[in-house]
Amino acid sequence: MSTTASAANKSHHASLSPITSSPKNRRRSSSIISHVEVESDEELNDQNLVPNLNANWVHSKGAWLIHICIILLLKMFFNVLPGSTTELSWTLTNTTYIIGSYIMFHQVKGTPFDFNSGAYDNLTMWEQIDNGDQYTPTKKFLFLVPIALFLASTHYSKYNLNYFVFNGVLCLIGCIPKMAFTHRLRISIPGLTKANI
Amino acid sequence: MDTSNVSYASSIAAAVVDPERELSARITSLIDRIKTLPGGAILIRYIQSSYQDDPIRTVIEIFLMLFAVRYFFSKKTSPDSKEAVPLSEKEIDELCKQWKPRPLAEPVTEAELYKLKKIPVLAGAVDKKITISGENYLDYNRQFAPEKRYDVEGIECPEPPLEDVLNLASLDFLNLSHDPRLLEIAANIIKNHGVGACGPPGFFGNQDVHIRLEQRLAEWYGVDSAIVYGQDYCTPISILPTFLKRGDIAIVDAGCSLAIQKGLLLSRCQVVYFEHRNYEHLANTLEELQEELQDIKPLNRRVIVSEGLFANTGDFADVPKLVEIKKKYKFRLFLDESLSVGSIGPHGRGVADYYGVPASDIDILTGSLANSLASSGGFCVGEKPMIFYQRIASAAYCFSASLAPYSVRVANEVIDMLEQNEGKKDSPLGLLNKNSALLHGKFSKNRKISKYLDVVSESGSPVVILEFNKAIKNKLGFYQYYYNENNKTAQAHEKGMRSFEQSGTAAAAKPSSKKVSESKKSFERVDYYSDEAVAKMKSEASQKAIAESKKKSQADIHNLEEFLISKIVNKLMLEDKMLIGTSQRLLKMEVFRVRPVFKICLSSDLSTKEIDSVVEKLANQVAGVVDNIKCLEDVEKLNSVKPL
Numbered sequence: 134m135s136t137t138a139s140a141a142n143k144s145h146h147a148s149l150s151p152i153t154s155s156p157k158n159r160r161r162s163s164s165i166i167s168h169v170e171v172e173s174d175e176e177l178n179d180q181n182l183v184p185n186l187n188a189n190w191v192h193s194k195g196a197w198l199i200h201i202c203i204i205l206l207l208k209m210f211f212n213v214l215p216g217s218t219t220e221l222s223w224t225l226t227n228t229t230y231i232i233g234s235y236i237m238f239h240q241v242k243g244t245p246f247d248f249n250s251g252a253y254d255n256l257t258m259w260e261q262i263d264n265g266d267q268y269t270p271t272k273k274f275l276f277l278v279p280i281a282l283f284l285a286s287t288h289y290s291k292y293n294l295n296y297f298v299f300n301g302v303l304c305l306i307g308c309i310p311k312m313a314f315t316h317r318l319r320i321s322i323p324g325l326t327k328a329n330i
Numbered sequence: 331m332d333t334s335n336v337s338y339a340s341s342i343a344a345a346v347v348d349p350e351r352e353l354s355a356r357i358t359s360l361i362d363r364i365k366t367l368p369g370g371a372i373l374i375r376y377i378q379s380s381y382q383d384d385p386i387r388t389v390i391e392i393f394l395m396l397f398a399v400r401y402f403f404s405k406k407t408s409p410d411s412k413e414a415v416p417l418s419e420k421e422i423d424e425l426c427k428q429w430k431p432r433p434l435a436e437p438v439t440e441a442e443l444y445k446l447k448k449i450p451v452l453a454g455a456v457d458k459k460i461t462i463s464g465e466n467y468l469d470y471n472r473q474f475a476p477e478k479r480y481d482v483e484g485i486e487c488p489e490p491p492l493e494d495v496l497n498l499a500s501l502d503f504l505n506l507s508h509d510p511r512l513l514e515i516a517a518n519i520i521k522n523h524g525v526g527a528c529g530p531p532g533f534f535g536n537q538d539v540h541i542r543l544e545q546r547l548a549e550w551y552g553v554d555s556a557i558v559y560g561q562d563y564c565t566p567i568s569i570l571p572t573f574l575k576r577g578d579i580a581i582v583d584a585g586c587s588l589a590i591q592k593g594l595l596l597s598r599c600q601v602v603y604f605e606h607r608n609y610e611h612l613a614n615t616l617e618e619l620q621e622e623l624q625d626i627k628p629l630n631r632r633v634i635v636s637e638g639l640f641a642n643t644g645d646f647a648d649v650p651k652l653v654e655i656k657k658k659y660k661f662r663l664f665l666d667e668s669l670s671v672g673s674i675g676p677h678g679r680g681v682a683d684y685y686g687v688p689a690s691d692i693d694i695l696t697g698s699l700a701n702s703l704a705s706s707g708g709f710c711v712g713e714k715p716m717i718f719y720q721r722i723a724s725a726a727y728c729f730s731a732s733l734a735p736y737s738v739r740v741a742n743e744v745i746d747m748l749e750q751n752e753g754k755k756d757s758p759l760g761l762l763n764k765n766s767a768l769l770h771g772k773f774s775k776n777r778k779i780s781k782y783l784d785v786v787s788e789s790g791s792p793v794v795i796l797e798f799n800k801a802i803k804n805k806l807g808f809y810q811y812y813y814n815e816n817n818k819t820a821q822a823h824e825k826g827m828r829s830f831e832q833s834g835t836a837a838a839a840k841p842s843s844k845k846v847s848e849s850k851k852s853f854e855r856v857d858y859y860s861d862e863a864v865a866k867m868k869s870e871a872s873q874k875a876i877a878e879s880k881k882k883s884q885a886d887i888h889n890l891e892e893f894l895i896s897k898i899v900n901k902l903m904l905e906d907k908m909l910i911g912t913s914q915r916l917l918k919m920e921v922f923r924v925r926p927v928f929k930i931c932l933s934s935d936l937s938t939k940e941i942d943s944v945v946e947k948l949a950n951q952v953a954g955v956v957d958n959i960k961c962l963e964d965v966e967k968l969n970s971v972k973p974l
Contacts, residue, residue, distance in 0.1 A: 277401070
């Protein structure tokens with residue numbers, strides 16, 4: 134009971150205070166790996182104001198189908214490139230899909246719509262999907278796509294060791310950020326990325 | 331032993347060879363059997379072709395597949411589920427029974443009751459002379475009166491209305507709301523356009539008159555574009571959150587009005603306050619923020635927020651200084667000219683106009699059509715993209731009904747009138763400026779007034795603001811200012827202001843060569859919101875409370891001071907037939923420091939004689955009330971026993 138009382142008290146202050154969580158985001162740590170802190174009551178309130186249009190569209194069946202369509206189109210495009218071999222076209226398809234989906238799901242933070250006063254600004258799209266729940270149907274589907282793509286590509290082509298290792302690493306890049314233990318995890322490389330979230 | 335050994339070994343070899351053959355035979359038969367299954371042939375072909383003479387790759391692929399299968403069959407988990415404590419039905423019921431909701435609004439105490447009762451109800455229109463109905467205000471006073479009024483049938487009847495009261499509490503500074511020409515124009519527009527589409531501007535709400543007024547405002551201010559809102563109070567409340575969100579920063583004058591405070595609260599941006607009209611403090615704050623701001627990527631929005639003519643104190647923002655600072659530090663400037671539009675400046679365009687600063691130097695300039703412009707609604711002028719963004723993203727514009735066409739047309743007409751009468755001394759604006767200078771002069775020179783009251787507002791302001799002077803405040807035990815002791819933000823703000831005041835005076839006492847370094851040192855960033863700072867503040871406050879245990883809380887004394895002011899205003903209305911305004915605040919709702927004040931709103935058609943009598947009568951009433959009071963307890967007695 135005492136914890137709920139203090140939480141209620143906190144939220145009361147938060148609603149009165151014009152200062153929001155921004156000082157918290159300035160947290161600088163020497164560690165390379167850090168976690169995004171859990172939102173304040175005020176931020177959660179803003180997140181729940183309206184449905185999150187940025188994350189909710191991925192649940193529709195068309196959104197699932199479009200992944201397969203894009204992969205097929207990419208494969209067709211790289212097939213007709215002059216001088217393309219089977220191995221090269223599969224590798225290029227794999228590379229394009231993985232990098233594209235990485236940027237979309239794990240690189241860009243926040244939402245393009247301004248309905249929440251920036252309450253999602255610290256979260257990637259993957260973290261916004263299903264409000265951070267893990268192993269939901271959509272997340273399972275999106276997790277299986279890069280693995281299936283890798284298995285298909287090794288099957289239909291005769292990769293040499295370099296191709297195999299390259300595609301294998303790409304597959305890991307596609308999978309690891311989607312796993313439960315990387316939820317809200319940020320890796321900052323000194324000199325390359327900013328230490329603050 | 332040897333032979334037996336050899337025979338044993340050979341038997342083992344035979345046993346080893348045999349199972350191997352057996353296994354391969356079994357595998358072949360298994361593969362054949364799988365091939366007969368539906369899809370089995372495809373699976374076998376897949377494994378055969380991906381084997382590619384490299385067992386390690388196959389192992390990796392199988393591992394990957396198992397990994398995928400494991401992920402696929404994992405149960406859904408939620409980040410909140412770890413913290414959630416499972417409760418039984420009974421426990422939930424018990425908790426629900428225990429829960430007592432706090433009231434949405436706290437009940438009005440006996441000592442605060444006058445706040446409700448002092449609000450006068452007008453009978454008839456708001457004009458120079460008004461009639462105050464007996465319904466609310468006078469009824470309250472009458473319950474203390476010795477004799478009650480009864481009509482012929484013996485039924486108690488209300489106090490007769492108070493007629494011919496001089497109105498000094500209206501923000502219609504140019505007194506145009508009853509101009510017959512404007513009334514006729516409004517009537518004509520109602521005949522042609524009706525009373526409005528009742529829709530938001532983007533949804534049938536805007537008619538031709540709205541577009542014309544927007545063009546007219548842009549032309550009048552000499553900027554690209556303008557936008558008209560349905561209500562003036564909502565204008566800053568809606569515009570600030572449109573442009574600011576989390577991660578953005580607003581540097582705000584601590585004297586800003588409620589609309590700006592609420593807008594900033596809604597926007598969720600980081601807010602930093604500087605002392606009211608102290609531009610050295612502003613520059614220092616910005617200097618100190620520079621290092622932090624350089625790191626921010628992507629670039630956030632940075633805005634300096636100020637009012638033109640401050641509604642709470644009646645003084646002007648130094649707009650040229652603000653423009654200089656915002657250009658130096660690459661900030662944007664938000665200026666709310668709600669009170670000053672139509673009442674200040676050679677063209678009547680507000681405080682920026684008064685200082686000769688072009689409106690194009692101010693990034694977001696908002697104003698009200700409801701005060702001097704004798705209409706209703708608010709507006710914002712500035713660059714085209716800034717205005718256009720509001721049309722699709724500003725909540726009050728997108729979702730609130732647009733202004734009625736006759737109000738729009740009247741505002742347009744008043745702007746035309748102001749432009750035609752530019753520089754004329756007998757125009758409403760000229761008369762208003764003359765009156766405000768006159769009244770300010772009278773108040774500052776009058777000895778009787780200066781014995782009791784200080785003039786807070788600046789000369790030229792159409793609202794004259796007065797407060798009790800130091801001597802009276804000390805005598806009666808009032809504070810110089812009040813702040814909300816129970817609010818974290820107000821505490822942090824107060825703490826910051828006190829440390830600035832201390833360091834400011836310390837720096838001023840040092841020789842000038844040391845002043846810069848000294849003052850820079852004192853402006854080191856302190857997080858007044860940190861728990862330690864708040865705890866320190868609390869312990870200090872509690873020590874103070876023990877020391878002054880007999881004294882009342884800030885909120886109580888604030889209430890008493892406001893009561894005393896209300897009493898004087900009430901007497902002035904009943905005995906001298908003059909209605910002036912007061913500040914009316916609930917300290918628990920405030921973030922900034924507050925000072926209870928008298929507000930005298932001028933209008934252009936007051937005669938010199940009337941101005942003289944206002945000063946004289948107010949001085950007499952203040953003297954009459956204050957001279958009979960010795961200490962705080964006397965005020966308290968007045969509040970609990972006697973009418974206003």
